[in-house]
């Protein structure tokens with residue numbers, strides 16, 4: 001089945017509930033990764049959310065219909081009450097994913113305790129299959145060893161979903177990414193998340209994002225390994241590149257579209273440790289703050305803006321036949337950068 005074969009009833013859904021929350025308990029981190037989008041938002045003068053604020057926030061998230069929390073922004077395990085937050089969200093029934101650099105995890109028991117506290121899925125960040133490149137990008141000579149040790153402990157743990165989060169960057173080849181996939185398979189992991197770097201300070205990454213050959217090689221790699229491990233991308237341009245590709249089943253095609261379309265203003269929200277709410281971690285505009293506005297009105301404002309085609313899409317996008325799936329590409333680059341060269 002191809003994208004153009006989808007009938008109206010099968011078109012990609014437009015949600016109006018922020019199912020997935022990217023929650024930052026802290027902006028603190030013990031590394032200084034070159035691709036980090038979050039450090040520019042850190043401001044030690046600002047009031048951070050205390051435990052009671054998180055209690056209220058999680059109650060509001062339950063009311064608005066959120067069901068998934070991904071802990072992101074800084075290194076979550078540096079937040080002193082992290083376990084208490086996980087337990088609280090567990091009581092409310094949230095499915096919780098911890099994305100961590102792995103440096104603060106020292107034993108399988110500790111991972112099992114995270115699971116008992118409510119974490120359902122852990123992704124360890126791995127920037128490269130070689131220690132030199134990973135350590136250089138993280139600014140720490142021990143980072144690679146700690147991440148790989150953590151993957152070993154993870155594979156022996158009770159956590160239901162275990163994986164690697166890899167940021168596609170300009171210092172790894174496709175062969176390097178294949179080595180990361182092989183590491184994940186060797187360690188019996190379930191999942192790899194591949195997402196290209198969204199960082200305007202590194203203009204070369206835009207060359208990767210817009211490099212059709214690179215993205216198509218990546219797709220070939222995924223097809224080669226898809227029976228051994230689940231690999232997801234989050235790259236809207238793949239939708240245009242693969243619009244004439246035959247997917248074996250409609251389910252596979254819909255999963256591909258869901259993974260790769262932009263969900264800003266549709267089904268995700270980003271909330272940081274100051275209470276600032278964005279449409280996505282990578283969109284700089286702040287739409288409100290939980291100390292000043294209620295989450296329902298902030299979500300309404302975001303949706304109103306993202307449903308306005310003139311505000312969300314370029315003219316090229318408005319004339320593009322995959323717009324309803326791609327949704328105009330990554331809003332991190334819109335409108336100041338020319339995101340898409342392949343329409």
Ligand code: SF4
Pocket residue numbers: 236237240316317318320321322323326327328329339340341342343
């Ligand atoms: S022109 Fe816009 S909608 Fe079409 S593929 Fe490019 S970014 Fe996506």
Ligand code: SF4
Pocket residue numbers: 198234236261262263264280281282283329330331332
């Ligand atoms: S702005 Fe859209 S495409 Fe870009 S990272 Fe956020 S959800 Fe993904």
